[in-house]
Amino acid sequence: MRSTDPCSRRALAKAGLLGAASAPLLASCGFGRGGEMVLSDEPVELRLSWWGSDLRTQQTNEAVAAFEAEHPNITVRGEYKEFGAYWDGLATTFAANDAPDVIQMDEQYFKSYSARGALVDLNEAEAAGFLDLSRIEEDLLVTGQAEGGQFALPIGSGVIALAVNADMLAQYGMDMPDDTTWTWDDYAAIALELTERGGGDITGSGITGGVDVASVRYWVRQRGNELFGENGDVTLDPDLLVELWEYYIGMIESGASGTPQQMVEDTGVGVEGGRLATGRTAFGLIHNTQISALRRGSGADMRLLQMPQHDGMPGNFIKPSMYWAVSAGSEHPAESSLLVDFLVNSEAAADVLGTERGVPANTEILEYLTPQFDESDRIAVDYLEAVVPGDPLIVTPNGGSNVNPLITRIGQEVYFGETAPDEAAEALIDELQGEIDATK
Amino acid sequence: MTATAELRGLRGDRAKAKPENKAAFWFLLPWFLGLFAVTLGPMAASFYLSFTDYNLLQPPEFTGLGNFERMLTDERLHSSLGVTFTYVLVSVPLQLGLALALAVLLDRGVRGLAFYRSVFYLPSLLGASVAIAVLWRTVFGTEGLFNEGLGLFGIEGRGWISDPETALSTLITLNVWTFGSPMVIFLAGLRQIPAMYYEAAAVDGASPLRRFASVTLPLLTPIIFFNLVLQIINAFQSFTQAFIVSGGTGGPVDSTLFFSLFLYQRGFGNFDMGYASALAWLLLVIIGAFTAINFWASKYWVYYDD
Incomplete structure (x- = not known):
């Protein structure tokens, strides 16, 4: 009978009236x-x-x-x-x-x-x-x-992609980059030139990496590493993370990308509200299916480019x-x-x-x-269809659900100059592994 | 007759008071039910959970003082305490100072007092709301109204909310701006100061400043004390502003990570409700300690005129 069931609604209601007793009871019901x-x-x-x-x-x-x-x-x-x-x-x-x-x-x-x-x-x-x-x-x-x-x-499914504002490239007389061959150095150089041609009105690129989980995964996979291993532990190589952050620090300092403040303002406003959509920057990192929203939000000729390459190693992943x-x-x-x-x-x-x-x-x-x-x-x-994916993605393990906010927070510390990249990389890995260990 | 005298009168006449007490009990019953069901019950539950490891999805496991030991080495907790103390210790005095100053000005018998009182009170009603936090986020953005204003004077602004150096200051400003509710209480307090004291002081040739310092301030200390206790408690519990302005992150770089926001993140974002419960009790102890210190210190500076 249901009435003898310690988890029936009636039993719970009674326990609720008793207040204190309800917590352990509720919890023991589980599901x-x-x-x-x-x-x-x-x-x-x-x-x-x-x-x-x-x-x-x-x-x-x-x-x-x-x-x-x-x-x-x-x-x-x-x-x-x-x-x-x-x-x-x-x-x-x-x-x-x-x-x-x-x-x-x-x-x-x-x-x-x-x-x-x-x-x-x-x-x-x-x-x-x-x-x-x-x-x-x-x-x-x-x-x-x-x-x-x-x-x-x-x-x-979705894959990460670099969205580019083709109207803006045309306005400043730049060619569309050849995304079948371009490297990270090419990308930084193009963004910097765009900033210079813009004369202060725009920045070539947003900060497209190091503060979100997708870009970190892409970067390290291009270098033969993975964020998580099959056994559910963190396998991220701290040196690669440092390299990624230093790459973007270079872009921030040269002016090729926007400032960390602008990056913070762009988080949480959605793809239609950010600096890419409002015509303040030409490059941004999105998921391929967000292109509809981006084109609608910006009214500009937005296109998708394959991510920059590194030694021909396929880093992208179908997520x-x-x-x-x-x-x-x-x-x-x-x-x-x-x-x-x-x-x-x-x-x-x-x-x-x-x-x-x-x-x-x-x-x-x-x-x-x-x-x-x-x-x-x-x-x-x-x-x-044009993406050449690398190995299948290893899914975020139990306890890792906080990985994106964690990368955002520690990545921000690095870009604001509050923590040195190598220290931050160690701290990030320790904290993430700690959360995973806590569930074991 | 003062209120205390009235009470004494009631106490002296027990037989008469009894049926009234019974009626009072029935009138209070709904409140008591609410108190037990939605305040004391959950508090007891959270007290129990604070000694467990509870991920919301599986039954809690008893871990003794584990959660409290963890607090000692949790650096994010320490930085969130730093943010919260800064917020409380800076914003409350500023807010009360502003409230008192405006109350004294308005008490001078400004024409249209009711209008000004409402206008100044308005932010208090809105201040903790989501809409105002969203507005604040926009106003203090890089291309926000505030920077446009600075631009008129040729000053180049910055992203006030997106810069870890200034993000907390904008939240403090937001709290100071909600000075209306202590101001209204100050106004009521000022009205109760008998005019004869001012007249006597004026006859003795006291300057306005002297009158403020020697008559207004001492007689207002109970009200200042009341506002101080209340606003400190409120400020410790602040959540909405930081949650909305930082998009729930407490960022940039944890610069707006209020204690209650950190607690919320642990509990709901990290499936860490046992620790979050323990944090809630830590907050209660901190607020209790501040209030106790306030009451103890009040012996030395609060003056009751009866």
Whole structure:
């Protein structure tokens, strides 16, 4: 009977009245006590949560309506937030055993959840016939696996790219760089010349590296190193990080890039609001699928360039833009799996969702969508196809979910001259490894 | 009759007071329920959690004093304490000084007092809000209103909020700007100072400055004390401004990492709720200590006129 269940709502309510007693009780409930992987005949209500823009919300609601039309006994309630608030809120709902059924998940977070038993192994859903994983690009699919299970399903993919304002290059009489051969030195020289020709109105480039996880990964992979190892420890070579920071310190000092203050102002304003979009700088680091937003926001002829090279070593990596995951506490894992299946595998959903969550990971859906692409979509997809990726990405381990804010903070210390690069590199690795060790 | 005399009267007449007490109990009940359910209950829970390792996703594990030992060597905690103390110790005196100065000016019987009072009070209502923090971020940006203003005088500005050297100062300015609520309390206090003291002082030939120093200030000390305690507690708990202005990071370079923001990051960003709970208790102890010191010191400078 439910009433004897120490985790029933009534028991929790009682415990809540007792106040003090509630904490250990609540916590001991944990989760993973979700329902069976079978469809229900009764009406089912699912909660679906995501982060993102208004456009995404509108499209998702539309796709959900199409799903509900196909499954009359299922209603789906959408919940959405801005990226930062999303993670704060999500952790809290898990703690309260009140997590949404279907969750939009990120590469930096998913192992922090899966390793703690918070997510459903989607292989079970596939075995039960509710979800088809066979059409998902294999290289992407593995990035959703952990401890022998498929705990997250990649929705789409993205790669980092250098966005360039072609109008601005033309205005100052500069040629478009040849991105099939250019090196980091070429990039710095071009940016510096642009700053000089701009006569103080613009800077050639923004600070495009050293304060975010993607650029650090790219730089060290080009030099045969990785941020994380297969065993989930930090394998980052501090000397390479120092080299990266010193490269950008050189650009800041020469004027090829903007100042650290400008960099700080650009963080958190979104790709449409930064100095690249407002025509103050010509080069910026983005993900290929952000090109639509950037072109819309700037109104300029923005293009994507392959990242600068280093000894011909491929450093780029196809990153799952985001995933769907099902909460282990969900009372309706079967219906939740059906919803995920609909969102990633159906043409009806693809018609609405397009490439907004990344270039689709489902290869058949990608083929289906290709004829409908607009110019921005095509730039993003062409770019992705032109990238020669290196080894597949090693996903952020449990305990590493804080890696991006950590790199931002310590990278800023370096660029503001508060910490020497070598000291900062050691500190960063120590702190990151410490967070990972704390979860072991 | 003063309030204390009135109380004495009530106490002397117990039989009459009883039914009123009962009624009072029922009227207070909703408040008590709230106190237990949303304040004391969670506090007790957080007290327990402060002795555990709790990642929100799995049951907490008891670790004894582990979290408190960790505080001793946590450099980010120390720097966040530095930021918070600087913020409290600089912004509260400035804010109270400004509030008192304006209250004294307004008390001179300015025409349209109600209007000015409202205008000066407005920032207090808005100051801790998200909208104002967003506005502040824009005004003090490199291309913000503040730099445009400086530009008129040929001064070249900087990114006030994006520079670690000045970011905290802009937040202090924001707090000082919300001087309205202590100002209104000062105004009420000034109104209670009997006019006869000023008349007597004037007859004795005291200058306005002397009258302020020898009449206004001493009689206002209880109000100053009250505002001081309240504003120190408020300032220690500041969160919204730094959260919005720094985009939740406490940056640049942790220069605006308020204690409460650091606590929030540990708890919700790093799945480290046990440590965050311990930090919350540390904050309570710090605020308690400051308040205790305030009360102890008040014996030496606060003057009660009764």
